[in-house]
Amino acid sequence: MSQKILVVDDELNITDVCKKYLEREGYQVIVASNGEEAIEKWQKEHPDLIVLDLMMPRKNGWEVCQQIRDTDDVPVIMLTARGEEMDRLFGLTIGADDYLTKPFSPRELVLRIKSIFRRVNKGNNSSALPENKLIYNSLAINAETRTATVRGKLIELTVKEFDLLWLLASHPDQVFSRNHLLNQIWGVDYFGDTTTVTVHIRKLREKIEEIPSQPKYIKTVWGIGYKFEGRDN
Structure with a gap:
């Protein structure tokens, strides 16, 4: 069809x-x-x-x-x-x-x-993720159900927000450029620019960070892009 x-x-x-x-x-x-x-x-x-x-x-x-x-x-x-x-x-x-x-x-x-x-x-059609669950302090992410919770409360995420969060959280401390995130999440044939990444990062912070302006998890690496920080429970 x-x-x-x-x-x-x-x-x-x-x-x-x-x-x-x-x-x-x-x-x-x-x-x-x-x-x-x-x-x-x-x-x-x-x-x-x-x-x-x-x-x-x-x-x-x-x-x-x-x-x-x-x-x-x-x-x-x-x-x-x-x-x-x-x-x-x-x-x-x-x-x-x-x-x-x-x-x-x-x-x-x-x-x-x-x-x-x-x-x-x-x-x-993508292959299964190597791990299904990640836990960083009060943040829990489940790739199988594509859900995230903060202090046990379910967070509503769009498809792209979840994909972006999972990519960052599954590679803690790895620095990703905005262009790399754009290509990984939206694809190399996406017509938009890195503003898309910036907007989605801001929305993610508003949803998962206690103080979005002082993020604990998604950190900005000035002049490059972003990385995920957090301690496993």
């Missing part, structure tokens, strides 16, 4: 063009014209990927993405006409996997979708 893509935009010409190009590539395409309809289609159709416009009536793209991320890790490509740094950073912060600035090439959209699906399939 072909993969299903939900395209959300209030501009009919954009949804028409996207639908045409994506169906030509063999994807099933569902279309929504506003945020409320996007939520309805997402709940009903369970798409494999969502292309989501930022500025829409009823619910904007940020609100839609946040609601979806509460329960679903479906990949999201966000469309924005603004192209401003803060919009891009906020989109990544709330869980968008990639972004495109309007006007964009439909061919580029197809390439980015294929890139995301390759990364997802690679992750699904």
Whole structure:
């Protein structure tokens, strides 16, 4: 069965063009014209990927993405006409996997979708991790269930947040550059830049660190990247 893509935009010409190009590539395409309809289609159709416009009536793209991320890790490509740094950073912060600035090439959209699906399939087919559980003080990470707890409390992590945490925690004291983390977690064919890593590290710290501005686990190595520190119980 072909993969299903939900395209959300209030501009009919954009949804028409996207639908045409994506169906030509063999994807099933569902279309929504506003945020409320996007939520309805997402709940009903369970798409494999969502292309989501930022500025829409009823619910904007940020609100839609946040609601979806509460329960679903479906990949999201966000469309924005603004192209401003803060919009891009906020989109990544709330869980968008990639972004495109309007006007964009439909061919580029197809390439980015294929890139995301390759990364997802690679992750699904990856071999078993050498160890299933890691414990550092009050932080416990379980690779088998893909869960993390802090002082016994379950922490909600996105797919990429967990992958990033596991990579760092399973290699304590090893320094990773931002480019290395980007290639390892998002893949060498990812179109974004290392800002993605910075945003995800900040979100991870907010979730697992007692004082995010003074991290105990994920340390910044200035001029290089990050490393994980912690003592086994």
